[in-house]
Amino acid sequence: MRHLGFDGEMMTFKDFPADPADPYWEVDRAIIVPADEGKTVVINGDVFTVKLRSAVTTGSLGFIEADVPPGIGASPHAHLAEDEAFYLVSGEMDIINGNTTQRCGAGDFIFIPRGTRHGYRNVGEDTAKLLVFFTPGGAEELWLEVGEEATKDNIGVPWSDRQFEAIAEPLKRYHMPQLPGGAERKR
Secondary structure (H helix, E strand, C coil): CCEEEECCCCHHHHHHCEEEEEEEHHHCCCCCCCCCCEEEEEEEEEEEEEEECHHHCCCEEEEEEEEECCCCCCEEECCCCCEEEEEEECCEEEEEEECCEEEEEEECCEEEECCCEEEEEEEECEEEEEEEEEECCCCHHHHHCCCCCCCCCCCCCCCCCHHHCCCHHHHHHCCCEEEECCECCCC
16 A cells, blocks of 8 residues: 655555554554444434444544434434534435535535534435534433334334423433424525
């Protein structure tokens, strides 16, 4: 594998011989989460797998993989304690951004600064795959706290008002207010 160096010249990893006195060569701090690992829960019909908890990243990152069935999504809300980002791996979604909605497709990346009203809905015919990042981490703990075990009876089934009312206290504790309404379509 070849890479450009800072001076623009080509170099390889062979150009960097191991130095036992250099602690970076010996420290293995990377966190690797295999594809089939993580805790899976269902919230409002979406299937979420918490892949990385902030507790193992010294608080810097939380990461969730979401499978969003057609017609399902997250109602408008905001995160007051963290920024959120989405990477849409597959599918087509309407993303609420403030008071507008933007249609997004596979390969699109969405950064949501804390305090921004947002939400999403799968508008495609197939289940969408969405990667969700929180910085700093910690918001993923809400999913673990309020999520239900995934069953064939709750995947793709929107929650009732009663179910949303039941998570009002955890939402408040995690600084995630639910916000009213939809949004105007942005063209």
